[in-house]
Amino acid sequence: MEDKGISRAVIKRLPRYYRYLGELLEDHVERISSGELSERMKVTASQIRQDLNNFGGFGQQGYGYNVAYLHDEIGKILGLNRNHNMIIVGAGHLGQALANYGSFARSGFKTVALFDVKPELAGKTVQNIEVHMIDELPEYLHTHHVEIVALTLPKSEAVAVADVLVANGVRAIWNFAHTDLNLTLPHNVIVENVHLSESLMRLSYNLTRQEEQK
Amino acid sequence: MEDKGISRAVIKRLPRYYRYLGELLEDHVERISSGELSERMKVTASQIRQDLNNFGGFGQQGYGYNVAYLHDEIGKILGLNRNHNMIIVGAGHLGQALANYGSFARSGFKTVALFDVKPELAGKTVQNIEVHMIDELPEYLHTHHVEIVALTLPKSEAVAVADVLVANGVRAIWNFAHTDLNLTLPHNVIVENVHLSESLMRLSYNLTRQEEQK
DNA sequence: TAGATTGTTAATCGATTAACAATC
């Protein structure tokens, strides 16, 4: 459909456009110009038009953009027009928090199973989703359609488990472990890292700079 | 100490340097050149040297960088050489997961209290940290030293609570709600957004592109 | 000293912003 080679910076911004358009939709706003949207989002109108034109001409001169249409189109670009089965490997607090989080399911990311190493978690359910033992993982992957694996294990275990995942056909990992899995896994495996501790450190950096001002 | 005006791109990379240096330290590596580090981290040696030189000359010609020293210096830059008291507002699954997560505490981010609106959570403890009711928040902020507030409430509640936080002196918010608090709060309030759903959408985007290839 | 590697300046590349012709 649309070209590869879209810059990472543009892709990072797409979900934010999608969110703002969703809010406009809730507010029953029918159309919006790049100028108005730029004011709300605090980005330049130029950037909005450039970004969108990477994927196609979604607007109309003299009118602007139809909110419902643009929301829908960006949704398609992001792959939100269909369901994605997800499993969560690591049924600790964070894994369970993700399983409990309804908003992912509402965007089409459906958690179908959890996995853990701890025998005491076997058979437990979270939001009616069962916790399996990690040695059942290969079998499960071969008998179920799983697109995304959320990996919420400590680093030490995550690296080894990631290899097992990839060996059994997994092509997309949502990685919460403090390690850069993308560097150790084959290039055709998509890794999206969520490094919470790094986020907290950036906050701490800014806090420290601010305190120095005084 | 060091200059303001360090680019956002550089700051984003600092925690990653810190992590790699920590691992080298664990492996008892004493010194490392920008060339060796660049190979491990898959960035250019030039970038490493440029990044570090924003903060000072930490290396030595002909030798490279002393791992322990550099790790320590970056830690100081990130404000990791001291403790930061944190409270978590929103004691749902995610808030509790953060409270349970020991690695933050180990980096000096100490969770001292949780807050929630739900009366049934009052007095509950997570990792020996007590859950308070949200109406006690102003009083608590005035009588305790709190540097960071992790905000793990749904968007609808988060916006209003953020105003209360700021009105009571909070200057740094680690925001997990799906909204850009930085746009509604005063500029002197530091907001670090963690938008998990946006991260998942980027994963979905890449997955969708990959499937189109076939 | 010779070799290695930094710190730093200069060159390149990419991303953002501005400008404006096309067009609804």
Added chain:
DNA sequence: TAGATTGTTAATCGATTAACAATC
């Protein structure tokens, strides 16, 4: 038609990479 606003090209800005003199 006139006005508004896009799509797109050109100009600017900033970030990354390359090169090399300084120096340990």
